[in-house]
Amino acid sequence: MxxxxxxxxxxxxxxxxxxxxxxxxxxxxxxxxxxxxxxxxxxxxxxxxxxxxxxxxxxxxxxxxxxxxxxxxxxxxxxxxxAPCDLQVIKAAGVTFAESLLERVIEEQAKGDPGQAEAVRVRVLDLLGGSLAGLVPGSDQAMKLKDLLIQQNLWSQYLEVGIGPDAEVFTKAPVLSAVGAGAEIGIHPGSSWNNPEPEVVLAVNSRGEVKGATLGNDVNLRDFEGRSALLLSKAKDNNASCAIGPFIRLFDASYTIDDVRQCTVNLEVHGTDGFVMRGDSSLAKISRDPLDLVAQTLNGNHQYPDGFVLFLGTMFAPTQDRDNPGGGFTHKLGDVVRISSAKLGALENTVNTSDRIAPWTFGLRExxxxxxxxxxxx
Structure with a gap:
């Protein structure tokens, strides 16, 4: 590259x-x-x-x-x-943007069927007045909305972590399993509805101090997770399904946490079939401050003696039709995924299935x- x-x-x-x-x-x-x-x-x-x-x-x-x-x-x-991390645990925060929150609710209501997604999307957006922008998680306004959605049988575990007081923070992948820039990224061969998730990733030490940031692709299987939230591990953690890089930009006079808060993450997908998709995700629209997500990860209840890296989530959930009207987006083999941000460079990877990519063998003992x-x- x-x-x-x-x-x-x-x-x-x-x-x-x-x-x-x-x-x-x-x-x-x-x-x-x-x-x-x-x-x-x-x-x-x-x-x-x-x-x-x-x-x-x-x-x-x-x-x-x-x-x-x-x-x-x-x-x-x-x-x-x-990948620029080694001993750090690879953590991820989910449903941290209102737009991605809506898509998670849609996944669940559609039961993992992309053909049902558009009808569910119209119903949910109509009930929410078109947007959740500006809603503060855990606020009185958020709790009133929760009551309304429960009455309409639209309450979801995704809404709980999206507008409730507690963030979703999960372990994305095992230590040392992430791939870096230029490597193949993996999609489970049994998935027919999946997408990239372009995100900023914080580099945090054992004291909870954020020392820098990088880019990441939190590859997601929308059909697996949509069928059941209990399939999160199968939807998120597969061979090469976590890409981080290309490097960590350490905090110094030229780059601080405020640059993270204001950055825009850009996504491009170029398929061998000529398909092109572009999108962006602005951290200025995140529902929870990055340092709040760090505090909900490392605290008196949970420590990380070797530090951790933390995906901050994305507002980008692709809905652009690729093959059929109403079919939405899903990856095809050979897709080139490019995630970039002005002060963090670009992370580029090519899509393959997890069973075709060389297996992960270089672990902690090695x-x-x-x-x-x-x-x-x-």
Missing amino acids: AARMTLPDDGTAGTLVGRAWIPAAPGTIAGPGVVAIRKDGVFDLSQRFATMSGLLELPDPAGAVCATPGRAIGSVDTVQWL LFANLSARGLLG
């Missing part, structure tokens, strides 16, 4: 760190490593930072990266990129064996 396809609009003005497969030099062993993306190339920092989790535990990760020269290993378009063999644990 060329540099112009992955770097932010301001190039390398920020502090950009990622993970890449470090090729073996004479007398060394190849393996994953923390890297910095700079104007003059990509630099291996693994001699100082064995893991991304460890780097984010520092008081000032951006300052530490800037103070570490590292070893040049190539350019942005020659490096094999991995990682620590590799780090030990390279002398990076001492």
Whole structure:
């Protein structure tokens, strides 16, 4: 992937760190490593930072990266990129935008049948007055709306987490299972209604401090989850169904949590059949503040000693017909999915089925064996 396809609009003005497969030099062993993306190339920092989790535990990760020269290993378009998280738990917040909330209710009412979706959409929007914009979760107004929807037999577990006091936060994928930029992403072969979910992903350390952000694709099977919310794990967690990257932009003078709050995430899907879909998701329209979602993830009731990354949710739920009128959107093999944001660059992946993608084999035991063999644990 060329540099112009992955770097932010301001190039390398920020502090950009990622993970890449470090090729073996004479007398060394190849393996994953923390890297910095700079104007003059990509630099291996693994001699100082064995893991991304460890780097984010520092008081000032951006300052530490800037103070570490590292070893040049190539350019942005020659490096094999991995997901920029390693030991962190991969968490996701769901139904954090009013528009995606409506689509989740529609999925449930349609029982996973895309052919029924449009009729349900008209009924639900009519009852809600066309929009949920501006509704504060947990407020008196939200609770009055809940009572109305219950009376109309339209109350849903999605509405509970969308406008109630408690956010939906779930584990998206196992540690180390996410794929990075340029990799294939996986759709379950049994799914006939699915879509990408373009999102901002926060990088959070064990103290609940947000140290930076990246992009992610929280691939979703709408038919599986629509049949039953208890199928969430099958709808969300499949081989290569979680993509994160291309890098983490660390918070520094050029980039802060306020940039996250105001950013727009863009989505493009290009199919081999000539189909093109575009959309965007503005974090300014999120129903819950990103730091509230972090606080609902890590608190006195739940700790993450290696930190976590947190998908913030999306307002983009594709309804554009692809094949048949009223049939909506679903992926086809070979779709190229590009998720981008001005200050976070672009994450691009190609769609395949989860059973055809190379199985995930590099887990925690393999990682620590590799780090030990390279002398990076001492």
